[in-house]
Amino acid sequence: MKILLVDDSRTMRNIWKKVLSAMPGTECFEAGDGLEGLNAITEQGPFDLMLVDWNMPNMDGYTMITKVRTSDKTTPIIMVTTEAEKPRIIEALKAGVNNYVVKPFTPDVLLQKIEETLKKAGQLT
């Protein structure tokens, strides 16, 4: 399974990668902002799952997702937010996000959200 991790924090991407290493057969790709994320989709996609941070320089996660969804309606996307963005999560769900995780999260919560999202998308039985 190819997973795209989009976050401006390298530390956060490393945490995700560590958590995802618990899932067999995952291959992680990384991007540091929304623009890099869109480039990664063009150059290395399609992906089976995307984890996208909300706050990033150059292009934020919300903008990136609205752009992705103009052509790709199906790839599961999990938005990673802080408490501060939580009131805006409805907007993100309307824009086509499948699920969300609020920072800080435990590895268990992240894995659970990923499984739940993939199951709903029919990619995991």
Ligand SMILES: [Mg+2]
């Ligand atoms: Mg950020």
